[in-house]
Amino acid sequence: MRYELYYWPTIQGRGEFVRLALEEAGADYVDVARRSKAGLSAMMKLMQAKTGTPSFAPPFLKAGSLTIGQTANILLYLGARHGLAPKTEAGRLWVHQLQLTIADFVQEVHDTHHPIGTSLYYEDQRGAAKQRSAEFRKQRAPKYLGYFERLIAGGGGPFVTGRKLGYADLSLFQVVEGMRYVFPNYMKKAERDVPGLIALHDRVAARPNIKAYLDSSRRIPFNEDGIFRHYKALDK
Amino acid sequence: MRYELYYWPTIQGRGEFVRLALEEAGADYVDVARRSKAGLSAMMKLMQAKTGTPSFAPPFLKAGSLTIGQTANILLYLGARHGLAPKTEAGRLWVHQLQLTIADFVQEVHDTHHPIGTSLYYEDQRGAAKQRSAEFRKQRAPKYLGYFERLIAGGGGPFVTGRKLGYADLSLFQVVEGMRYVFPNYMKKAERDVPGLIALHDRVAARPNIKAYLDSSRRIPFNEDGIFRHYKALDK
Incomplete structure (x- = not known):
């Protein structure tokens, strides 16, 4: 089966968590909106559908007759099919819980540059962004990163859910990549912990x-x- | 089996989405932190555990030997066990997708009064809260509410995933309750749509x-x- 991934064509964004799972699995997929302008129109049209299972926002994945939205939900589906999640119910729920916590963290990273609204430019909310970023670096980032560190230390490793790589590991890789890009100064110190x-x-x-x-x-x-x-002003 | 729900004892919050599912199902459960101070300490201790599956934040649910965190993940588990989700894989993924979109909406409602940081008081971020609320009422709330309306209209009803009540319906009930409490003025008009x-x-x-x-x-x-x-200043 050839999967069809629908996501914005010019950014990593939330789609990247799905791309990493598809790539690790060696799955056959098409990144539809990157293929052509017609792909992007098809994506918009699917989202505006009046019946079926239209997504509120991308990414979503077409898998045969299924159309699955919400990043963590797509990974729940792919994880079971491509050996990227534990086989037991307890294991599947745990890795999904981690993914949802990662999603919360990613949302908080996003909001450091858009604390007032996604429909406004960064430049129109720079003051609030500085405040939120300071708060994020001081309170939230250490709390999340420390939590992930504790899980890895306590899990017996080498991966976050144990001996086998799962989709949450791919997402944690992307979280580190993203944080290094957004907050290089902060991460230089934070990585030691x-x-x-x-x-x-x-x-x-x-x-x-x-x-x-x-x-x-x-x-x-x-x-x-x-x-x-990366905005220099947000990474003091 | 008697479930143990762990959540902050004095607020509805995210725990309420789980409580509604347990109540509708007529499940046997204990709201641990509301029972006693010792219950609250037990909750904090479980979250700080160095091994196992500690949650980043409440709510979490103990179900026999399982401890499950993240609201939508708890509902994924309960939905399958108590007939609050479709039986097919496609149906289960769809209702879970809806729940994750509801969770996104709830997070955005939260951020209207805390746009800068959860560790700060509302009073310390009132200006940003006014801006974010205006943006939310203008752009985000209509987009989400309109999306849910479209799904209900297109789904054949009477519930959001069809003829049978599921956990997403309980959560949509709570979303309307919450929105009426937070933004009574806004909702007076918005409900017509x-x-x-x-x-x-x-x-x-x-x-x-x-x-x-x-x-x-x-x-x-x-x-x-x-x-x-409910802060009057945020509901102009």
């Missing part, structure tokens, strides 16, 4: 399929349109 | 188990410590 998370990041980066993906043109570079944006 | 959603709300409210719950002392009144808070 989370050696297990950094080791996990490096382990994921070295996976053959992930390495090939990162070296390819399929990996869109970080930029100031996505979730992870 | 979402008659299907309001009818669904009323249908849920009339369910015997839900009605009994709402009339009981188990339902904590809305207040200014939870997600849904």
